[in-house]
Amino acid sequence: MVISSIPSHDATPSTDPPPPVEDEPPICGYNEKPTNESVTTIDERSDDDVTELAHTTDVAFLARHLSVNTKNGLSGDDAAARLAANGPNRLKDVKKVSVFEILLRQVSNSLTFVLAIVMILSFSLGDWIEGAVVAAVVSVNVVVGFVQDFKAEQSVLSLQVLSSPECNVIRGNVIQTVRAESLVVGDIVQLSTGDIVPADLRLVESHNLSTDEALLTGESLPSSKNAEVVLPLSKADIAIGDRVNMVYSASIVARGRGFGLVTATGMNTEVGKIAALLETRKPKKSSSPFIVRAAKRFWYGLKSALGLIGSPLQVSLSKFALLLFALAILLAIIVFSTAKWDVSDEVLIYGLCVAIAIIPESLIAVLTLTIAVGTQTMAKSNIIVRRLSSLEAIGGATNICSDKTGTLTLGKMILKRAIVAGGGNIRIHDTSDPFNPHSGTVESSLATQEGQRSTEFSRFLEIVSLCNLAEVSSSSVTNESSSTLPTQSAWTAKGEPTEIALQVFATRFQHGKTEALVKSQRKLLMEFPFDSTIKRMAVAYTGAPGTTDVFVKGATESLLPLLACSDQTRRDILGEAEAMALKGLRVLCLASKSVDDTIDLTERTNAESDLKYAGLVGIYDPPRAETAEAVRTCQSAGIKVHMLTGDHIGTASAIAAEVGITKTVKAGHGVVMAGGDFDKLSEAEIDALPELPLVIARCSPTTKVRMVQALHRRKAFAIMTGDGINDSPALKLADIGIAMGINGSDVAKQAADMVLADDNFASIVRAIKEGRRLFDNIQKFLIHLLASNIAQVTLLMIGLAFKDVNGSSIFPMSPLEILWVNLVTSAPVALGLGLEPAVPDIMNRPPHPLEVGVFTWELIIDKTVYGVSIGALCLAAFSIVVYGVNGGDLGQHCNEEFTASCEAVFRARSTVFGVLTFALLILAWEVIDFRKSLFNLRLPGRDYSTTSRKVFSVGPTLYHNRFLFWSCIAGFAIIFPLIYIPTLNLDVFDHRPISWEWGVVAGCIVVQILIAETWKWLKRGKLGQKLAVRQPDHVPEAAASARMTLPV
Incomplete structure (x- = not known):
């Protein structure tokens, strides 16, 4: 169906290096500066390498290789021919466990x-x-x-196609809505906020685009994307989460818009590759005589029938x-x-x-x-046991390999620390409900009650609440302790995770967006949305009579040059921001200014200049309240906990230290390692390590699988927990695979032996x-x-x-x-x-030797x-x-x-x-x-x-x-x-x-x-x-x- 004519964008992007892109702080993401290496070596690649290495390939070359014009897209006939040749864009159906197989188990x-x-x-x-x-x-x-067993199998949803049912695609110079299954390599797909990415795409255009890739990478924050970036060949093996010019099937567009060139569909996508790892592989054909092969098959079948496997x-x-x-x-x-x-x-x-x-x-x-x-006891504790044998086996576990986001942590962002200009410090502790402003305790060096607040703190709250598109609301009755705060379980939120955390913070002090606008009678005059290139957002509101107030938030290094302050003050601000970042926090800087309402602010440069520093905020995905105690219990039980996450190494180190997996935030002695570094090690080098890393950041699915294999070579009995598609191969390989039930993908649940209905790491300790x-x-x-x-x-x-x-x-x-x-x-x-009930010291003794x-x-x-x-x-x-x-x-x-x-x-x-x-x-x-x-x-x-x-x-x-x-x-x-x-x-x-x-x-x-x-x-x-x-x-x-x- 024709939706509209195609908006103008370059048909043949230049192969010249694009303009420089500001480096993003390590805690937030990764944007590689373009280099000539990616251009000068592009023509030396084989055809098979081009789509596989699309993140290191210039769009113009990739479009020529796939015989497509990025403005007009494929013709209908060409798309039909490619669909007939390569098949539909969907994953293979996973064979369900039959009733006969369940009976055979018994x-x-x-x-x-x-x-x-x-x-x-x-x-x-x-x-x-x-x-x-x-x-x-x-x-x-x-x-x-x-x-x-039958009830357990019925309680877990079977593997489903993890793609959008429909998508907008350019064909014949018009945008059409087509079924995602009909996408082919070479199609140009339009992306908008809220879309599910239907295939693996090399971005052609991007406008403030970010995608939620948590199911693939485990990263808690949306990943900013930039179509102009061309990664060098030296970054060919970079983690999926760092490929800023690619978007992947099953991820969600969190913000912005863009166009992407399809580079892989169906089982060739990153999701498909993971699904393929879950399939039962057929053994390689042996060169042994037929009688020997038949005897081996008979012996294996006999062992299976007798329960010896x-x-x-x-x-x-x-x-x-x-x-x-x-x-x-x-x-x-x-x-x-x-x-x-x-x-x-x-x-x-x-x-x-x-x-x-x-x-x-x-x-x-x-x-x-x-x-x-x-x-049944475990079901009451929110643990679904899919395979009966896994329950008795889990007691002998020696190692747990856990995902971070949504497993050890809540999977939602909260504001943990705020530094207000003038020396004020606020910390939030023990938040159990990220959307509830009443959850947790406040430690503050400032007067926070309305009427007693400093001018700096009041302006700080205005920036937090008004330079913000998120909404935090509740329809429940009010809390007895506060006339403005509803009861605990009533809060909901809409918007970006970071902005929700900021809005919850403001609402905590009765200064949410709605309250702030009612109290001040302000009106929004102008909005400059967040731009991933300059990494900041600005809004302009009516101020005092005859004035306009401009509120700005963004990355610290992005705002520092715009502040009207001394170089020493900038260095002090940067030092505080870096100290917060070292603790695993995502740091944002806040600033504002008041100008005469006659000044023209239509140009962004006019609005974002001569700003007054207002403070810093530190945001992170907090550990679950029960996680630290659960980790301590595991350690007293002789069980070592490993964190394997797709998140950044700084964030992973900080969370690991906070929950007790490691003793310090600093990486060292092989305790904390990047996934890329671990993947470069041979099996012999891994086996030579005194101990396996406790934290591996920027993990790929292969990294997790290799970790489980390494534990097996050390005669350990390994549990793998996780919720994302990226966890599924390791879940299946581990001795016990445990998937998350609420935020877990269908693929992960299918691969797991157990499913946690409450997504709580502490439930694993109960298991x-x-x-x-x-x-x-x-x-x-x-x-x-x-x-x-x-x-x-x-x-x-x-x-x-x-x-x-x-x-x-x-x-x-x-x-x-x-x-x-x-x-x-x-x-x-x-x-x-x-x-018989458990003996009191059951979790104070080591695992029984297998x-x-x-x-x-x-x-x-x-x-x-x-x-x-x-x-x-x-x-x-x-x-x-x-x-x-x-x-x-x-x-x-x-x-x-x-x-x-x-x-x-x-x-x-x-x-x-x-x-x-x-x-x-x-x-x-x-x-x-x-x-x-x-x-x-x-x-x-x-x-x-x-x-x-x-x-x-x-x-x-x-x-x-x-x-x-x-x-x-x-x-x-x-x-x-x-x-x-x-x-x-x-x-x-x-x-x-x-x-x-x-x-x-x-x-x-x-x-x-x-x-x-x-x-x-x-x-x-x-x-x-x-x-x-x-x-x-x-x-x-x-x-x-x-x-x-x-x-x-």
Whole structure:
């Protein structure tokens, strides 16, 4: 559709060097002065280099290369031909996770595989009850895991085309509105404020143009653009944020207007290159023989199916399940050999009992439910867990690589410091809401109340509010403490981030633009908008009768020559501005003058001369209120925090020092490094660094990826956080990728394992704490479940010696008793252990070594000690009932049916069932803490100063975890009906009611408690030091110092 005829602009820009451009202060941006190098070497480049290096190429040469006239644009036919040849301007669709893939995740682990085999064997032997129970366990695990993963995938938006749906383009010498998808290389695109840049463009014209590139670069301020700049070839690899003559797809025009020549579309844009990094790359074709390649593919597929590829916990448990499977086969062989290979149905069932006993059937269900509950807990803390395995893995993180803008900081600008002419100083602290003038505290050396202000401060506020196009407003009710300030959450703002910060400052002192105009009855006479070339803005308002007031703000070096003051005063002003800039502030200078209203101010030079200095303001993107504490928590937890940002090195250094990532603002010793310098290092040089940089500024996506790779080479477990498109490749490569939910791009969310719904860095610390809590609790219920399995195997294998008159081994426990203990008794209490709260010092210890995983030596020995002792007590109980009282009468065929001769065996089974059940329930409370006595457990924050509170502390402590408490109470209670209800006891569980045998049960439980408490007492001594996790040969740098001081 034709919009208008094309406005005049040069069709063939000159190749002569453009006029000099003022250098922008380091904190604000980068404008390279043009050099002859970019012109004299231009014709030596190959055609392929020209569009790739468009920022170092003169517009005239680029236009000739692309066969386009910058005034007329492409013809319709030419554009159609290029579109047919190169395809539409859009990103490739990202393959969504299918329902089948989500389902496949749930069954791809060794434990499910082992349980499936047990289920098949049970059904094949006609043991329908046991088979159905195991099938139910597998089903619960698959359903819970599937529902959780499916909900997580649905909670994150899929990748979308990150370009404007429509744009204005010059074709055939007219401006047309076309779909962005139809753009081709060579098109001339018109840009206006608010437009989304539809492709990568080399600017042809620019008028006060700036773009918001935060999603690409992470820089918090809009980047000023200048079409006339031609960067030298030596700057070919300069960061995207410093290419002042380019605008990139998916960025937003924050101010001004211009025209740009399309140099790249679709997947060839910078956004497209990042999207391409997220695609699963196909492996290079191997020269190996077909059989070798097929074997490798089969082996990889088998490892994936068995869960041997994945998170550390998943791999550890899968390996453990395969070990148990092999052990089950070995024990079954022992059972068969004991029967002299006369494998009758009875022998097969006994072998199956042993297999059931050694495999923790409820483990996978308990683990899945525990993690699912953890994800719900995290959701309440504004953390969406997309992949369940990431929650348990995050607790082992050693390093966090975080973006700055919007992650460590608010992503919005505030005025932090003001210097008023005459010596006044104002500082703003602890601002949590950048748009709210009531947020934060004011530290001032001036009288700030209206009516008490100095003339200098009043003029300062007038400049801040009136030389400003931003609006700050609220429709809420007024605050009780001020008749002019609305309540806290009501404020909104429109305009440039810098001007919003200034307007909020003025409104803080009841002198916002609206108030100032009402009070002074001023009228706007003239406005000279901000010009990126001269870096200042000026306005003229009516003043006192017969006068006009001119207010000016801009870069300090831009205003200094215009001030009517001495050279010494200029040097003093410049020194104060530089001191503020070194602290990471963007500094603006304020000035004004009053002139006779007869003076002609239509010429900008007349308005902006002989100005009176009014003061300086320092603006920055502040850290979130929680960030500094979150960083300190990470450091106390042995986790090193790195800042990887696209912002300038001065800003990055200042913020890093403020939040505690570094100890000083000054760069040095490799602590703070520019992205370009880091990228120049080879892998060997990076690996030779004593420590990796804590701050890398002006990062490219490649820089972040190389940083993650460097951490991996140092055996670190890396978290990458971010919100921009530029973070996405590193998010995917990192061990755990965490994207921001509010300001995060769709690409970042798609690549991440977790999404922060509140964009708060402190939420990451909560996720790590939850991950550590989960890791601790997994160890607790692993000890409980595996001790149960060891006890049962001990009982059944030694129980082979219990033979009846026919020489058949008698079951000390029936198959259903075993399944009941494994699933009904153990599963709820194991889940209760999974819900145990975090220990108080959980974030004051180093990350657990990934090389060791959950199966530490302490866990292995604990489960063995507890399991063997409980198994021995069960054997003792069986022996006492059968041999101590009943003379060793084991009857006949007592595994198949009940006869009068089986009375002793069936009563002994009930006794063993009671001992095993009660011992495991007590053990659940014992393993709440691996070393503290059960009778010395304390709740944090409680007063235990009196003797009575110390003695009776165990009750409230155990009741604190109500799920575990009532699971144990239910376990104690339910055993009685199982033993005493007729038919249920005899026909289902193969045991009989007992009486005096409860004394045997009680005695065994007392002995078990004594064994557990003695073992813990030994571990609190020198034995505990020997059982402490042995450090691997290489300790990740973040955790090394913390582990050296780990208390035992």
